[in-house]
Amino acid sequence: MEVSKAQFQLLRKQGGFIAIEFMFAIIAFVTLCTIGANMLARYQDSQNYQIAAQQHQTVANAAAKYLKDNFSAVVAVATPTVPAQITTTMLRNTNYLPGGFGDTNAFGQRFLVLARSPAANQLESIVLTTGGETIDEIGTREIAENLGGAGGFIPTTNTSIVQGVRGGWQIALSNYGMNPGVGHNASALFLQDGTLVNDYLYRNAVAGHPEVNTMNTSINVNGNNLNGVNATNTTTLNATTVNTNVENATTTNTTGETTTGGWFRTTGDTGWYSQKWGGGWYMSDPTWLRAYADKSIYTGGQVQAGTLASVGRTTVGEYLQINGIASLGGGCASNG
Known part of the structure; x- marks a missing residue:
């Protein structure tokens, strides 16, 4: 079968169009594969950021409890610029972290708790990551976002600070005597946990925080004494x-x-005393119940006694009724 020159030219053009369409199809496929691979990588990174944030939060929660329970010991060694250091090993050994909890996050960075004392009986604490991989700022920002308002990161624009989420707060790393560099995160325990004063009754006063020494419920001391x-x-x-x-x-x-x-008991020569009127009842020997300050006794009822004695004049407002009987010429003890 012979093909004319015109038919050959037409077939050639059609073949060229098919080749171009195929080339565009290949380009589109490669582009979609690249986008898909980037999305998958981004998803995997995001998963790692979430895991790192969860690990960080677990350490932060454990550190907050540790600092509350050991406040006096930590504040005794912390200074404004040389903080006390609490490691994950210490938190595991004291059961604030589970025994199998690791020392590093998903990026191989170690956790370190730093607690400085800016003023007497005060702690300002952060959880900081050190070493490991250097996470890009997109990642450290996402980790901080996952930590919430207490989350922070070291920005590339100012590596001397930790910056809170969306600029909500910042602290100078020089206050803590340590700078792990960019690519690391921190969380502020003093923001996350209300200066560590929410749940526990403190043994010592914390300046500016009377609530740390305030009970919000009944206290049961389980049969023990309150001494001193x-x-x-x-x-x-x-x-x-x-x-x-x-x-x-x-x-x-x-x-x-x-x-x-039961009884209200006094152990000395005291008893009940009226602060307003300066009188009361007390005993200073085994025989007499005495009116303090020689106060008078007033009642609209009866005063009853086995015998009644008066060292001074005795008066009555009506009649003196004698219920005893004396026989004429008989005895009447005692004389008088």
Whole structure:
């Protein structure tokens, strides 16, 4: 079969179009594969960033509990520029981290807790990553975002600070005497955990934070004593709800009523005293119940006694009724 010159030219043009279409198809396929590979790589990176943030948060939570429970010991060694250092090994050994928890994050960076004392009885603490891979700033920003408001990173524009998420806060690394360089993250425990004062009752006062020494619920000392109490001040004291002893208290002040199902006992020559009127009841020997300051006793009821003696004049407002009987010429002891 013979092909004319015109037909040959037409077939040649059609073949050229097919080749061009095939070439574009190959380009489109390669482009889609590249985009897909980049998306997959980005997804894998994002997964690693999330895992790193979760690992960081676990250390931060453990560090916050450790610092609360060991506040006095840590604040005793920390200074404004030389912080106390708490490692993951220390947190594992004290059971604040699980025994199998690793020392590094998904990028081989180690965790280090730094706690400095900017003022007396105060701690300012961060969890910092050191060593390992250098994460690009897109990654450190994403890790910080996953940590929430307490998350931060070391920016490339100023490697001397840790910058909080979206510029929410920043701290100078010189305060902590350590700078791991760009590609690392930090979280601020003093933001995350309210200066570490939310859940625990502190043994020592923390300046500017009276809430650390305030109970928000009833306390049960499980049958133990409260010893060496100097003063107890309360608006209501109901002794029926106190299941322990308070020993060696020098003063107990209450603005409400005080009740007990047992005795109110004094151990010396004292008793009940009216602060307002300066009188009361007390005993200073085994025989007499005495009115303090020689106060008078007033009642609209009866005063009953086995015998009644008066060292001074005795007066009555009506009649003196004698219920005894004396026979004429009989005896009447005693004389008088």
